[in-house]
Amino acid sequence: MKLDLSLYDKVFENRVRLQIMSVLAANEEYDFNSLKELLDVTDGNLASNLKTLEKEEYIVVEKSFVDRKPNTRYKRTTKGLKAFENHLIALENLIKQQYK
Amino acid sequence: MEQKDLFKELGQIRSLMEKSSKFVSISGLSGVLIGCYALLGTLLGYYITTNTEALNNQFTGDLTLLNIFLILAIFILALSLLTGWLMARKKAKKSRQSIWNITSKSLLFAVSIPLLTGGLLVLILLAQGYYHLIAGMLLIFYGVALAAGSIYTFTEVRWLGILEISLGLLALCLPDHGLLLWGLGFGALHIIYGFIVYKKYES
Numbered sequence: 001m002k003l004d005l006s007l008y009d010k011v012f013e014n015r016v017r018l019q020i021m022s023v024l025a026a027n028e029e030y031d032f033n034s035l036k037e038l039l040d041v042t043d044g045n046l047a048s049n050l051k052t053l054e055k056e057e058y059i060v061v062e063k064s065f066v067d068r069k070p071n072t073r074y075k076r077t078t079k080g081l082k083a084f085e086n087h088l089i090a091l092e093n094l095i096k097q098q099y100k
Numbered sequence: 101m102e103q104k105d106l107f108k109e110l111g112q113i114r115s116l117m118e119k120s121s122k123f124v125s126i127s128g129l130s131g132v133l134i135g136c137y138a139l140l141g142t143l144l145g146y147y148i149t150t151n152t153e154a155l156n157n158q159f160t161g162d163l164t165l166l167n168i169f170l171i172l173a174i175f176i177l178a179l180s181l182l183t184g185w186l187m188a189r190k191k192a193k194k195s196r197q198s199i200w201n202i203t204s205k206s207l208l209f210a211v212s213i214p215l216l217t218g219g220l221l222v223l224i225l226l227a228q229g230y231y232h233l234i235a236g237m238l239l240i241f242y243g244v245a246l247a248a249g250s251i252y253t254f255t256e257v258r259w260l261g262i263l264e265i266s267l268g269l270l271a272l273c274l275p276d277h278g279l280l281l282w283g284l285g286f287g288a289l290h291i292i293y294g295f296i297v298y299k300k301y302e303s
Contacts, residue, residue: 018109019116026117027202034202038120088113091106098103 007090009083011056016041016049021084024059024076032072050074058083123203123253125195128302130187131294134180135287141176142283145169149279166231191302203252211249214241235278239268239285254301260293 012018019039023030036046053059058080062073076084118124148168185199192199218241225233243264250258264285271281 018113022113022116023120026121030120030202037198037201038116040196088110091110095103095106095110098106 005090007086007093009087009090011052011058011083012087014049014052016045017053018087020046020049020053020074021058021076021080024074025081025084029062029073029075032074035074053080056080056083121203121252123201123207124301125188125192125197125199125204126184126253126297127187127191128294128296128298128300130184131290131297133183133187133294135290135292135294137176137179137183138290139283139287141172142279142287144172145279145282148172207249207252210252211245214245214248217241218245232275232278233272235282236268236271236275239264239271239281241268242285243268254297256293256297256300260289263289 012021016039020035023035023038032046032050036043039046050059050061054061057077059074059076062075064071064073148165189199218238221241222234222237225231225237243261243266246257246261246264248261250261267281267285267289271278274281
């Protein structure tokens with residue numbers, strides 16, 4: 001049987017990007033530092049993967065200042081959530097496929 | 101990709117979605133300890149009420165008795181908060197999370213509204229002399245706070261909240277048994293809840 005990989009999203013092949021999207025799917029918004037602490041990754045790694053997701057229009061960035069300190073928050077877009085859900089379905093299908 | 105890896109990947113996504121939105125550093129054992137404090141406090145409260153006559157010879161009137169109760173309650177509350185905070189900090193450190201993060205802030209915000217409302221209401225009841233309503237009202241608003249905060253932590257907290265509300269309503273129907281219901285609500289229920297959380301998530 002042929003494998004349907006149309007739902008599989010190459011963007012999420014990167015672990016950190018998939019993790020970021022998981023957090024943003026479960027939460028209305030998340031800020032940079034909280035993401036960094038939760039995922040336990042370096043600033044550079046996190047920033048570059050956030051940039052990729054932003055370019056794909058999977059997330060949007062909101063910059064503001066809290067007590068004069070820059071505060072960067074991220075939110076999922078409808079497109080991003082759909083892509084994430086599809087990717088999960090693709091992973092589930094892969095599992096089902098291997099059972100057959 | 102291997103099937104094992106796929107399962108692992110899906111599992112990690114799931115746990116991350118939970119971990120990012122729920123504050124799970126609340127220690128089950130601290131629930132047991134807090135319950136024990138409350139039980140001891142209730143026993144002490146019983147001792148005071150059953151020995152009112154003897155106490156009345158030393159102090160004057162009901163107001164002093166009320167003051168003793170208030171001091172005892174506030175002392176137990178402070179001790180409970182301290183225990184809960186210290187043990188949560190320890191648990192958070194173990195999983196390399198900070199105790200002051202998005203989830204704990206959301207949790208605190210969610211419980212603060214019913215708790216402040218209940219607290220102010222009880223102060224008003226005290227000032228107006230409706231003493232018989234206090235035990236029930238505190239249980240009810242504590243339960244509402246737990247139910248409100250439960251979306252940001254263990255789901256068991258919702259059940260704890262619902263049970264506290266039920267005991268509070270019962271306390272309003274049976275104002276003479278307020279102390280007993282306090283012992284059940286703040287003591288026994290916390291011990292059972294703490295034990296369940298400890299068994300389920302920590303051991």
